Amino acid sequence: MVVLRPGALVEKILAPSGSLGTAGLDIRVHAAASADQAELVYQVPGATTWNRGAWRPAWLLKHRQEPYSHRFDVAGREWRIDISAQPAPFFDSHADALLALLLGLLATFAGTAYLRSVALRAQRIHQLVAQRTEELERVNGSLVEYIKAGKLAEEALRQSRSKLRNLANHHEKIKEDERKRIARDIHDDLGQDLIALRIDVSMMAEPPTSAAITRTRIDAAVGQIDLAIEAVRVIINNLRPATxxxxxxxxxxxxxxxxxxxxxxxxxxxxxxxxxxxxxxxxxxxxxxxxxxxxxxxxxxxxxxxxxxxxxxxxxxxxxxxxxxxxxxxxxxxxxxxxxxxxxxxxxxxxxxxxxxxxxxxxxxxxxxxxxx
Ligand SMILES: Nc1ncnc2c1ncn2[C@@H]1O[C@H](COP(=O)(O)OP(=O)(O)O)[C@@H](O)[C@H]1O
Ligand SMILES: [Mg+2]
Structure with a gap:
């Protein structure tokens, strides 16, 4: 009697190809044409049933290989062998490229951010320079105004001093003229009147030839005194208006x-x-x-x-x-x-x-x- 130990048989066949040690390779042998669990006669030890796509979308999985299925005849009975490979995530085979891509993206972002900060810095410096220039122009403008105002004030002061000097000279001249005028008034009016009065009074010392002559001399003297009084009034009035x-x-x-x-x-x-x-x-x-x-x-x-x-x-x-x-x-x-x-x-x-x-x-x-x- 031939005892068929399918497990040993399959291992014997597959061992030389090295497939048995390949991780993720699921090999099942059924002693029937269908993949009926009840007819499973061999399964690679350690193989687990994976739940494809349970946690990651299908596009992330590496180009999935279709399961391989083959039927063969053993002692007039149809058997089947199913070989399928566990799909690996896409990254597994492209990790380097992805890393390079990621680094590239990071470098691009960093580069863009750096260039942007340089541009912003340049713009800020430009703004600051414009602002400082404007401030300087304003200060310069005020300085020019200040200097102009100072020059005008200096000129006004110079003119005012010169006016004051002229006014002082003028006051001196007025005082001099006034003294001359008063001296003239006293000499011409009061002085003349007093001389005339003196003559009149001295003539009174002469013995009068008649009473009428005496009367005339006295009238003349009184007239001279009146004129002298009027002269004094005019002089005083000119000095300060009597009114x-x-x-x-x-x-x-x-x-x-x-x-x-x-x-x-x-x-x-x-x-x-x-x-x-x-x-x-x-x-x-x-x-x-x-x-x-x-x-x-x-x-x-x-x-x-x-x-x-x-x-x-x-x-x-x-x-x-x-x-x-x-x-x-x-x-x-x-x-x-x-x-x-x-x-x-x-x-x-x-x-x-x-x-x-x-x-x-x-x-x-x-x-x-x-x-x-
Ligand atoms: N009422 C007035 N109408 C027109 N001009 C006048 C009059 N008063 C003064 N002025 C002008 O102002 C000037 C200055 O007057 P003032 O200081 O009194 O000096 P002055 O009479 O010695 O010229 C005069 O020379 C004259 O040109
Ligand atoms: Mg005048």
């Missing part, structure tokens, strides 16, 4: 009347309050301003009408003198060596007041001042 003793209001009205009488130019005075007492400094400053303005109108304005307004609030005094004459030329920047307007300005500033003028060619000129009281 100011009556108050600024009355002094301005008297000055306006005199001006109108002498020039024929209409001069209105508009004062919105009754007479009030002002200290001498303020009254003199405002009165001299009226005198200088009216003198300017006579000499420069060719006006037909003048308007003087004096207003007072609790703590300030406002004065405005306006004419309807030719006004200041458009390009008027102050004439050299003229001191009338500057003199007014100086007096007003000395009283902590403000001084301003308004004028246009052909539209007259207005002088406005305001001083605290």
């Amino acid at each position: 100011l003793d009556l108050g600024l209001h009355a002094a301005v009205e008297w000055q306006a009347m005199e001006f109108e009488r002498r020039t024929g130019i209409v001069c209105e005075v508009d004062i919105d309050h009754d007479e009030f007492t002002l200290d001498d400094k303020h009254a003199t400053a405002l009165f001299r301003m009226v005198q200088e303005s009216l003198a300017n109108i006579i000499h420069h304005a060719r006006a037909s009408r003048v308007h003087i307004a004096l207003r007072r609030t609790n703590d300030r005094l406002f004065m405005k003198i306006a004419d309807d004459g030719v006004g200041l030329a458009d390009d008027y920047h102050g004439k050299p060596n003229t001191f009338g307007l500057i003199g007014i300005q100086e007096r007003i500033h000395a009283l902590h007041g403000t001084f301003s003028t308004a004028s246009a060619p052909g539209e007259g000129m207005t002088i406005m001042v305001s001083i605290p009281i």
